[in-house]
Amino acid sequence: MSKSLLRWLPDAVARAPVSIRRKLLLAFLAMVGLLFVLGAVSVSELRHVTGQTEALVKLERKIAAYRQIQHDTTLQLYSVSSALLVPDERTLGSTLRQLGQFGYDLDRLQYIAADEAEILARVRVDYEAFTTVVSEVIELIRQGKTADARRLQTEKAGPLADSLERLTNELVNRAEADMVARIDEARDRFATSQWLVIGFALGSMFLALGLGYAISWSIIRPVRSMDARFNELAAGDFAKRLDVPNRDELGELAANLNRMSADLGRLYNQIETATQHKSEFLANMSHELRTPLNAIIGFSEVLMERLFGELNEKQADYLNDIHSSGKHLLSLINEILDLSKIEAGRMELERSSFAVATTVADALSLIRERAQRHGIALERETAVFEEFRQVGRDYTRKQEGTGLGLTLTKKLVELHGGKIWLESEPGKGSTFTFSIPIKS
């Protein structure tokens, strides 16, 4: 499954009918898009967190205001109790001032917690009643009716303070419950955001890896195929066709390669045919040339042996020239004939026994002096095996031979399934080495 997916992805990208440049551009845009979304999500979450923090701060303010009202209530009761114990004007004045402070804090509460209108209305009612009762208690104290004041405080002020406390408790609890809900919501939101961010990060990562993998292999695979195809072409295989799924520049390149391969194949066939015709022509020509040449050499030898009478010195010189020229020409024709036979595939090998050492010694005696004398520059080493090429230090000087010896040698070695190579240094001589299989 995963293997087929790994194969399918690059193929799908390769088949996409857009250029490589656009593919890369789209891949980058996709990643940039994901990063943008990730950034947007993060910013949104940050904004939400900020909003939650502000809401929590508001709730904290509310709770502080509620607690202040609770504190005021307790303080008021304490002040009234103090006034009952120490009924001087200063204590009474302080108690009345605290009533004013209570009202101030209540106004603050209505400003801070405007959304709790229903409970605040009840708080306000209780507060009005409480201030009325406390004022009455203070008035009774001023009048010296301490017992009545104490009774009024116990029976009315105390329960009203309790009621106020419960109302403010309710406000506190509501605010705390809101905080708990918001914190839970924030926790849930954080968990969601966390997975969202992780998801986006993983998504971006997998997208980057996936696109990188798919795009790179959609390029590398056809390039490798083309490289292999070039090697095959170099080896002379023009028959195969390169099949790549790409519909981009590489697809066009592969199509061009296939066209070039076909063209080269056709040209190769034409050249091969022409070479074969050339070889056949040379073989025929050599044969036709050898017949009169044999007559020339034969008759010149008869004349040189004085079978038809004495020759003067000049005639003998001319005959000698005719004979040596004929021999040279025959040798040349024989080599051309052998080469043509090999190229035309008409040279057949025959197995027979011979003395390798004697043959090698004979060959060495023929070529040692020349091989030691001549050295060949490195860049020309391959040229010595080409037809009609003679390589030496003095290229202007007329060379001996036909320039076909080493060509024939190479072809014969290769005909045996072997190979020949050369190590040479100008001025120091050359070493020719060949290897042929013992059995083939």
Place this chain on the structure above:
Amino acid sequence: MREHARYLGRRQFLSRVTAMGTASLLGLSSKPSAAEPPPETTTIRLIQIPSICQAPQYVAQELLRGEGFTDVQYIKKAGARGISEALASGEADINNNFAGPSIVRLEAADPIVFLSGLHAGCFEVFGTDRVRTIHDLKGKTIAVLELGSAQHVFLSSIAAYIGLDPRKDINWVTHPAAESMQLLAEGKIDAFLGFPPEPQELRAKGVGRVVVNSSTDRPWSQYFCCMVVGNREFVRKHPVATKRALRAILKATDLCAREPERAARSLVDGGFAPRYDYALQTMREVPYGKWREYDPEDTLRFYALRLHEAGMIRSTPQKLIAQGTDWRFLAEIKNELKT
């Protein structure tokens, strides 16, 4: 085990006479309201546990009959867990239950619904000389009936309120209440939370010191400790019966506040309390007369916050209130029973 009130024994007779007489005296007529249809069912099933802070529902026996329930059943259970289980399973229809444990059960998706507050201030925390404040409970041993019991839940809330982690900072041991009181007397445990008549008994015997008295100590004194809870299906199917039952219980609550002696006598005669003196003390000490003043929803909110702090629930107060309360009947009854 069920006790069906099918015939009157001597005690039942006296109890009914006492309750009917008291109700008449208080103007709490036991006749069903003429404007209301009769209850959808004439059977009402409540629970009886050893704690007598639930006195109103025991005292309400005759008032329930007056509301049209001809078959009033009290199913005996060992403690608050029994109440929760019976209400959730539908074995009981309506009952008083402790606020904290009921919230825990509500979050656990028990099909229950809060209908009203009943009273505040029934529990007291007793400690040895080693425990003078709640903070001293850190690292101490506390006996409860079982983990998840009313004692455990309330004490966890109280500890969490000052920042203790009840799961780590307190060594909980489980014993029956009577055994726990004995262990406290012997100094083998450090603290114990009792419901009436246990605090009365401990005080009478001079065992331990009161660390928290929920009838006077803030913030606990400002909230209901016990609330009326109904089986959700019963409430849904029998709204008239629910309202009538609740009204009877709340009338009985007034009765407990105004006539503690009669209420205590009724409890003893009805077989709900073994000792008159402890029952009377309970009637006098528990502020039964404040059910109109306290806000049951805020009690739920307060305890939900405390249990949330203690890590015993995860739901928000808003969610619990939304899913498990029905104050319609209370609002109507408050209007009807204005004093």
